[in-house]
Amino acid sequence: MSHEETRSAGDLRKTGLSLKHDRTWDYELDRIVDAVEERDAEKVGLQFPEGLKRRAPMVADDLRELLPDDTRVLISGQPCYGACDLDTYVMRRTDVFVHFGHSPMKESENIIYVPLFSNVDVEPIMEQSLEELEVGDVGLVTTAQHMNLFGEMKEWLTERGFDVHTRKGDDRLTHEGQVLGCNYASADIDADQVLYVGGGKFHPLGLAMEHPDKKVVIADPVNNSVSVADTEKFLKQRYATVHKAMDAEKWGVIFCTKIGQGRWDQANEIVENNDNAYLITMDEVTPDRLRNFDMDAFVNTGCPRITTDDGPQFHKPMLTPGEYEIAVGNKPLDELSFDTFHGTW
């Protein structure tokens, strides 16, 4: 048991969530209870991201104490990696559906989104990040879990003479300055440098890939480190994969069935124009599931981060739609770019 707990705690540390003590988390149970009463709900569905699933029984206990005895609480056991990844089975079969830990990708009366904010102090690491920044124009971005401090961050930079550029991005993003692993529209600003404040390198690496002309400075308050995003290894891997796929005859074109990860038109267009392309539908895109298919290469129209980050784990080259166009000769190699995801569903 201690093994699993350590593992989960480790995962949480990486996301910055572990720094917030249990007692100070706000699961907004009152909001849930109100919705249950209002709708006279019989079933309540709860969905947690992977790193928070171990808290599910505790939240369910607290909730059940507040709810009528005959209210049934369902916990989603499906993997969950973002607000793009709602458990639609549970959502459609419960009267109140609560999604924890991600900001809304699309507002809906049927979904209660409960954000869970990190309580880590960001100023010390921002202070350190000044070494990598030039006073002047700077973009500022962060993730949903640090969003509660975005105003402070902006003010802090302004006080130090920066001209801080922020924007909301497109409709896939809830907040000004927010980035997702698949969307960096909030960094489409008029500055050559962008400061990312948040845990891990997952987001800033995508940001640097999407905006290769900008210097992306990472102020990571969770791991207490400042660095500059370096996409070289990442890019080399993409070029190598594209080259490998150039010999492919049979292509598996993946259409992802997760509610916020479907790009039907893109998948359909590829299949329409290539007699050796086959449309494969699935929710979780994993090496195991694709191993059974006799294909030479795959194009993933679902989550781009599975392609770029998990790509090497697949038995055959796995490309983004843009990379596919290069591999089959429709576009030149120098048009290789990061695959971002826009819109909702």
Next chain:
Amino acid sequence: MSHEETRSAGDLRKTGLSLKHDRTWDYELDRIVDAVEERDAEKVGLQFPEGLKRRAPMVADDLRELLPDDTRVLISGQPCYGACDLDTYVMRRTDVFVHFGHSPMKESENIIYVPLFSNVDVEPIMEQSLEELEVGDVGLVTTAQHMNLFGEMKEWLTERGFDVHTRKGDDRLTHEGQVLGCNYASADIDADQVLYVGGGKFHPLGLAMEHPDKKVVIADPVNNSVSVADTEKFLKQRYATVHKAMDAEKWGVIFCTKIGQGRWDQANEIVENNDNAYLITMDEVTPDRLRNFDMDAFVNTGCPRITTDDGPQFHKPMLTPGEYEIAVGNKPLDELSFDTFHGTW
């Protein structure tokens, strides 16, 4: 590539399907084409069991040659382990949905079931199995893929002086004499011995667990071997797991969302009567998905074979609903029995 092909071929060998040459398989493309024309279908969905997924591109090619150019063929990439396991996402979003390799669990106008029969000759191994059988009353069962020879098998035994008992079982089963991994109602017959003709030990082991008072003789034409089902190792493992789970406080109760694997009333009843039980919903029940949950033990109301066959791979004890009743003290240990699945959806 050769590696994967060998692997798949291996899987097929185990199912007996590899013995049928590609050219002699009958995918019943005409039936599919007729349905497409009749319904003026724009989208056709194809679902194959794991061992047959590598044939999907070939079947799609053959089908596309017969269909109008603008008909879109979707191949399900979800894991598939039976007719209980229809890809409802694809089914609901295509005009014609074809499920290969399993017999219908429930007939529906929207589903075309295409059985795929093994062409292995069963008589030589039945001849060998006579050594384990006593002439007199005998039950006869087989799986969907040998169903085409069931009449012959029955006749063959009758000619040799046996009084062959067969029955259709309940409504989860399509054919007389058919068994599923989760249902052996076709062996509820008046004989102390049952002959199972088919590949592998998966089915006869379940059969022997469900009917512990009968001698189950296995005539396996695929691996060319005759044996008697021995449930001892299996049973010991179940008792050990039940004992381990007796100390559990927090229980995760799994409700499987696959169309033919849901037992809501059973799951609900457990949660209703145990304050330390939590309802978890998922489609694929895997060790990875459960590892994130902080539970002491699990009860699986979905596929019983995941519990009994894959049980040891889970990080915490995984019980069938009946085993759970024993572990929490509602039933005596000697009531331990095999979990079977009845009805459809």
